[in-house]
Amino acid sequence: MADTHSDTGVSPVIVVGPRARRPCHDHGRDARVTQGGMPGSRRSRHLPVSRILLAYAAAFALVSCNNDKIEVYLIPKQGVTVAMQSGSAGLQPPPPSNPAKWVKPEGWNEQPLSEMRLGSFKVDGPNATSGDVSVTAFPGDAGGLAPNVNRWRSQLQLPALAEDQLQQSIQRIEVGGVPTYLVDIQTPENAPKPARILGAVLDTSDRVWFVKMTGSPDLIESQREKFLDFVKSFRFTAVTDGQAPETGSSNKPKSTNDK
Amino acid sequence: MTSELARWLKPITSLKLTIFCLACAMVLVFVGTLDQVHIGVFEAENRYFKSFFLFFTPPHTDLRIPWFPGGYIVGSLLLVNLIAAHIARFRLSWKKAGILLLHSGLILLLVGQLFADLFVDLESQMRLDQGQTKNYSESLYYDELAVIDTTDPDSDRVISIPDSRLHHGSKIDLPVDALQVVVNEYYSNSALISQDQLPSPNYPHLRVGPMAVAVQLEKTYKENERNLPSAGVSIFQNGQLIGTWSLAAGFPRPVSFQVGGKGYQIVLRPKRFYKPFAVQLLQFRHDRYAGTDVAKNFSSRIRLLDPAKHEDRESLIFMNNPLRYRGYTFYQAGFDNNDTTTVLQVAQNPSWLVPYISCGLIVVGMLLQFGMHLFSFVKRRVIA
Numbered sequence: 001m002a003d004t005h006s007d008t009g010v011s012p013v014i015v016v017g018p019r020a021r022r023p024c025h026d027h028g029r030d031a032r033v034t035q036g037g038m039p040g041s042r043r044s045r046h047l048p049v050s051r052i053l054l055a056y057a058a059a060f061a062l063v064s065c066n067n068d069k070i071e072v073y074l075i076p077k078q079g080v081t082v083a084m085q086s087g088s089a090g091l092q093p094p095p096p097s098n099p100a101k102w103v104k105p106e107g108w109n110e111q112p113l114s115e116m117r118l119g120s121f122k123v124d125g126p127n128a129t130s131g132d133v134s135v136t137a138f139p140g141d142a143g144g145l146a147p148n149v150n151r152w153r154s155q156l157q158l159p160a161l162a163e164d165q166l167q168q169s170i171q172r173i174e175v176g177g178v179p180t181y182l183v184d185i186q187t188p189e190n191a192p193k194p195a196r197i198l199g200a201v202l203d204t205s206d207r208v209w210f211v212k213m214t215g216s217p218d219l220i221e222s223q224r225e226k227f228l229d230f231v232k233s234f235r236f237t238a239v240t241d242g243q244a245p246e247t248g249s250s251n252k253p254k255s256t257n258d259k
Numbered sequence: 260m261t262s263e264l265a266r267w268l269k270p271i272t273s274l275k276l277t278i279f280c281l282a283c284a285m286v287l288v289f290v291g292t293l294d295q296v297h298i299g300v301f302e303a304e305n306r307y308f309k310s311f312f313l314f315f316t317p318p319h320t321d322l323r324i325p326w327f328p329g330g331y332i333v334g335s336l337l338l339v340n341l342i343a344a345h346i347a348r349f350r351l352s353w354k355k356a357g358i359l360l361l362h363s364g365l366i367l368l369l370v371g372q373l374f375a376d377l378f379v380d381l382e383s384q385m386r387l388d389q390g391q392t393k394n395y396s397e398s399l400y401y402d403e404l405a406v407i408d409t410t411d412p413d414s415d416r417v418i419s420i421p422d423s424r425l426h427h428g429s430k431i432d433l434p435v436d437a438l439q440v441v442v443n444e445y446y447s448n449s450a451l452i453s454q455d456q457l458p459s460p461n462y463p464h465l466r467v468g469p470m471a472v473a474v475q476l477e478k479t480y481k482e483n484e485r486n487l488p489s490a491g492v493s494i495f496q497n498g499q500l501i502g503t504w505s506l507a508a509g510f511p512r513p514v515s516f517q518v519g520g521k522g523y524q525i526v527l528r529p530k531r532f533y534k535p536f537a538v539q540l541l542q543f544r545h546d547r548y549a550g551t552d553v554a555k556n557f558s559s560r561i562r563l564l565d566p567a568k569h570e571d572r573e574s575l576i577f578m579n580n581p582l583r584y585r586g587y588t589f590y591q592a593g594f595d596n597n598d599t600t601t602v603l604q605v606a607q608n609p610s611w612l613v614p615y616i617s618c619g620l621i622v623v624g625m626l627l628q629f630g631m632h633l634f635s636f637v638k639r640r641v642i643a
Binding site: 068069070071072073074075076077112113114116138253254255256 | 386394395411412413414415416417418419420421423424431433434435469493500501502503504516533554557578591592593594595600602
């Protein structure tokens, strides 16, 4: 701000407008420089928009609230309800979460689970071979015992067997009060890749559990006892949660505003 | 010092600013209303009014360039302008009483709504079957990926990841147990169909169950439709893969897994807002006028359970008669399943009384102001 009066001892007052003792060509400069000065003085007319915007940009930066936060909180224990959103009626409910406990044998390595597998293990055998153990469960009767055993047979290039023929090759035991069917099948003689499957089908009240071990015949032989111990260790917890999905309403929920 | 401050404040008291803000507000309302046709009420509200700026994205880029002030800036500028103008030209006199009251009402209204907007839960919904008890409500628009620690026998610890964080390839570190969630795939809207309905075996999909697959859909903005996302996620602990699952919000079944002796569940579901109390539906009634199908009344007889406050009472919620409890308001909003399910709208608005008070102030202020003018005018006529 040009203030040429300070050296004369006059207090540095902001001089506005065409006061005396100023060369004419300085008027414009003074007017611009001395905005919003003393009341009653001629003020600049335009709004310092830049200052307002700057202030608000600063406020904006401070206030930008982040709605992306991960929240962590405690709630009282919930019973699990599998509720169907309307619109997806008619689909089979997938197997619910894991209400079974088992004892993992020594030497079996836990593997990452997936939506199909409730338990997954890898067993290292001699000669760098490995075996695979899977635990799955499906609601209802899961298609029946015979079709599932025949499915396993087809995986080893074995022909399917009729129901009564199958019954002869299946061993029946009880695990924790649950009827269990044991199967032991092997690829046919002179198969290019010999393989063997040990299978256990556990028939609980609301679903069927399948425990299946696949590997080379030697490996399976060495693991047979452990497999049986594993199957016998299964214990099923009571299903307390309301598992039945809300059936009905392929219509959307109605609003009380609808006519 | 104060002259410097005064110089800063002067433009804020300007009437030109008021006009500018009102003009911006008109533009926002106009453009927002037109756009609502395409993007729906909720999205329009968020974009035009619950925002600081309107953004423009140039084609083929991800930039968001602000090109116009949004609702928050216009509203707060108006508020500051009004308050500053009053401070600058403050003159307590009876003549100005009407205007002061009027403007106070307006200021209260703006402040109340701003407060409600910034600090309050979203509106949510509580859907109850007959006899069902719930202590949470669900969001109509937002979903969450919830990782729940179920180890403790008395309580569950919920880690809720908002759906805004879920994108293809996101890696999210959880604040507990060195867990990391990796999102392999995310459909912001999806439909659940059976496997044989896929157009081709290679059509991108997520296997959500033995029979069901999820396919991607366009995000919907329609009033009555809800986006149901699906996600393929993997959980890691200290870099080790624990499991990979496909989850669908349309079919929110929690998947259990164990990590280091602790039990966990993971589920993709509508975002839940838990309450410190529970509501049980005793009976939903859909009364019709005798002999017709025209609705006469919708009502839900509910039981309110709050052990901490020793509350266990029944209450009737019906049209225009909501239940107000602990800052929440429960309205009768809808029904389903042949009148056996009720849908309650849950709102949380601590400043719900503010619009009533501020409208009252504005009315009194107007009456006072125009009354005084009328009185002085009549007096002048009588004298003249």
